[in-house]
Each structure stands twice: as C-alpha cells, then as structure tokens.
Amino acid sequence: MLLELQDIHVIFQRGWLRKRRGAHAVAGVSLALEEKGILALVGESGCGKTTLGRVALGLLRPTSGKVLYEGKDIWGRGGKGLRPTGQTVYQDSYSALNPVRTVYQTLAPPLRRYGTPRKRLREETKKLLEFVGIMPPDYFLNKYPYHLSGGMRQRLVFARAIIPKPKLIVADEPVSMIDASLRLSILDLMLRLNRELGIAFLYITHDLATARYFAQAGRIAVMYLGAIVEEGRMEEVLERPLHPYLRALLSAAPIPDPELARKRELMPLREAEPPSAEHPPPGCRFHPRCPYAQEICAREIPPLRDFGDGHRVACHLVETLPPWRLT
Numbered sequence: 599m600l601l602e603l604q605d606i607h608v609i610f611q612r613g614w615l616r617k618r619r620g621a622h623a624v625a626g627v628s629l630a631l632e633e634k635g636i637l638a639l640v641g642e643s644g645c646g647k648t649t650l651g652r653v654a655l656g657l658l659r660p661t662s663g664k665v666l667y668e669g670k671d672i673w674g675r676g677g678k679g680l681r682p683t684g685q686t687v688y689q690d691s692y693s694a695l696n697p698v699r700t701v702y703q704t705l706a707p708p709l710r711r712y713g714t715p716r717k718r719l720r721e722e723t724k725k726l727l728e729f730v731g732i733m734p735p736d737y738f739l740n741k742y743p744y745h746l747s748g749g750m751r752q753r754l755v756f757a758r759a760i761i762p763k764p765k766l767i768v769a770d771e772p773v774s775m776i777d778a779s780l781r782l783s784i785l786d787l788m789l790r791l792n793r794e795l796g797i798a799f800l801y802i803t804h805d806l807a808t809a810r811y812f813a814q815a816g817r818i819a820v821m822y823l824g825a826i827v828e829e830g831r832m833e834e835v836l837e838r839p840l841h842p843y844l845r846a847l848l849s850a851a852p853i854p855d856p857e858l859a860r861k862r863e864l865m866p867l868r869e870a871e872p873p874s875a876e877h878p879p880p881g882c883r884f885h886p887r888c889p890y891a892q893e894i895c896a897r898e899i900p901p902l903r904d905f906g907d908g909h910r911v912a913c914h915l916v917e918t919l920p921p922w923r924l925t
C-alpha cells in the first residue's frame with residue numbers, strides 16, 4: 599500500500615486556553631490507497647475532506663491514529679521528518695501561483711532544483727507545458743497567471759506539481775472553480791498523470807458526478823461529518839449504494855433525462871441541514887436526518903462492515919433497508 603490511514607482523529611481546539619470543546623473534524627477514519635490508485639473522497643462542505651487530505655500528505659499531524667506511507671509510520675519514532683512525496687492541488691489556481699512570475703519563471707526554478715541543467719531549462723519547460731496541454735508552449739512561456747484562463751492556470755499548477763515526481767497527488771476540489779465546459783478536460787489531464795506517470799490520486803470533491811467520472815476504475819469513500827459512511831470500488835458502490843446518506847445524495851443528483859428526473863422520488867431527509875462538527879450527534883452521526891433511524895442509531899456508533907468485495911458500510915440497519923432504485 600502506498601498510503602494507509604488508521605483510525606485517524608483530528609480535533610481542532612478553539613480559544614486561547616484551549617478549554618472550549620473543539621471541532622471533531624475527523625472522527626476515526628481508516629482508508630487505504632494503493633500505489634498508482636485512485637480514490638475519490640466525496641462529501642458535503644465541512645465534513646472534513648480537506649483536513650483528511652492534509653493528514654494524508656503529512657501536512658497536519660492527527661490528534662490520534664496512524665499514517666503509514668509505504669508501510670512506514672510517518673509520525674512514529676523512526677519516521678520523524680519522513681513526508682510522503684506528495685503534492686496538493688487546490689481549487690483556487692490563482693492564489694496557488696505567484697502573480698508576478700511568468701509561466702517560465704514558475705516552472706524553471708523547481709526544474710532546476712530537481713536536477714535539470716541550466717542550459718536545458720527552456721527546452722524542458724516547453725516539454726512540460728506540452729505534456730499538460732498548454733500549447734503552443736512558446737506562446738505561453740512569458741505570460742503571467744492573469745493572462746491565463748482558469749483551466750490553463752490549473753494545468754500550470756499540475757505541471758509544477760509533477761516536477762518532483764510525486765507518487766501521490768491530493769487534488770482538493772481542483773475543478774470546482776473551473777467552467778463546467780472545461781472540467782472534463784482537467785479531469786482527463788489528471789487521468790493521464792495517473793496512467794502515464796503512475797501518480798496515485800486522492801481526489802477530494804463534493805460533486806458525485808466528477809468523482810464518478812474520474813474514479814470510474816478506482817474507489818470511492820463517502821464522508822459524512824468526519825466519518826466514512828461507505829467505501830468501495832466505484833462501480834460496485836454506485837450500482838449498489840447501501841448507506842442512506844449516499845442514497846440521498848444519489849437521489850438528489852441531477853440526471854440528464856428530464857422525463858426521468860420528474861418521475862423519480864427524492865429520498866426525504868428528516869432535516870435538511872447537517873449538524874456541525876463541534877456538536878456532532880451521538881451514535882450514528884447521520885441519525886437526526888436519516889429517514890430509517892431506529893433507537894439503536896442514536897445510541898451506538900455503527901462500525902464499517904464489509905458487505906463483500908471490499909464494499910464497506912457504516913450503518914446498523916443495512917440488512918433491513920429497502921432495495922435501491924433510482925427512479
């Protein structure tokens with residue numbers, strides 16, 4: 599395994615004396631990502647995705663739990679200073695780039711640092727631009743970030759991210775600020791980086807549709823208020839969604855066929871708003887909203903159970919839920 603997260607908890611303490619109760623942003627997450635693998639982490643705003651992504655790259659030390667990178671505990675005694683050779687790409691490509699540096703000035707220094715001889719810098723920069731689809735490279739070399747479209751800027755961010763030859767990229771909502779018409783082309787670029795360079799991806803998003811597209815051949819983990827509620831191969835999970843929260847997400851997702859869209863029933867949630875990470879409900883964190891909740895749900899935290907083929911679900915009542923149908 600490239601990356602293993604074992605029972606990760608992150609609690610953000612608030613206040614000067616740290617006496618007030620903090621936000622329990624990540625509450626016992628265990629996940630694994632294999633070498634060259636793709637994992638889409640999906641969930642709504644504030645559920646802890648970015649926090650977990652930072653833990654995965656060793657940028658944030660979890661309050662408890664283990665982060666194993668290529669089998670080594672990165673916060674353990676032997677692992678001090680060890681960091682995954684990973685990179686992050688965030689949604690806002692504009693603030694990720696230095697506005698007073700041209701495309702060439704953005705890429706040449708890291709290329710130099712990672713071993714490109716000075717006299718080959720221009721040529722290698724051009725090759726890199728071509729590889730990520732910024733073409734023709736000569737035209738773009740002396741442009742500044744504000745000259746570029748959002749899609750081009752994000753390509754530039756990816757070009758810079760692959761210079762250190764990372765084994766892992768955490769892409770945190772990389773297409774959510776990009777025009778809908780260009781989103782697929784950026785996801786296609788990420789797929790190329792995965793296939794041709796063997797880079798594993800943790801793709802963080804609130805959007806099931808792009809997750810499904812990007813991680814078709816990979817895995818999906820659905821996060822709700824700090825916990826993973828369902829996880830497995832993308833194909834299997836979307837074919838046979840078991841957790842009521844994922845079913846609610848799927849039943850609310852836009853579908854292209856208006857006829858079908860009108861006919862289908864939305865799964866009713868008991869409360870529309872998710873509770874906050876500072877005051878998470880006891881037991882199953884989804885129980886105040888779950889239409890199937892029973893007495894046990896408010897009392898006991900449901901463990902992730904395997905329903906075959908590595909399809910794991912955290913719900914007490916999986917066996918008694920009605921069969922899934924989308925329309």
Ligand SMILES: Nc1ncnc2c1ncn2[C@@H]1O[C@H](COP(=O)(O)OP(=O)(O)OP(=O)(O)O)[C@@H](O)[C@H]1O
Nearest residue numbers: 610621623642643644645646647648649650804875
């Ligand atoms: N540095 C911090 N200090 C205190 N609380 C934080 C900090 N970072 C995040 N949180 C809290 O932790 C929870 C999870 O935040 P996080 O940013 O990981 O969610 P997210 O799923 O990435 O949300 P979004 O989709 O909006 O980006 C939230 O309740 C947030 O308020």
Ligand code: SF4
Nearest residue numbers: 882885888895913914
């Ligand atoms: S454990 Fe209970 S409340 Fe939670 S998702 Fe399952 S049925 Fe709903």
Ligand SMILES: [Mg+2]
Nearest residue numbers: 647648649770
């Ligand atoms: Mg986030």
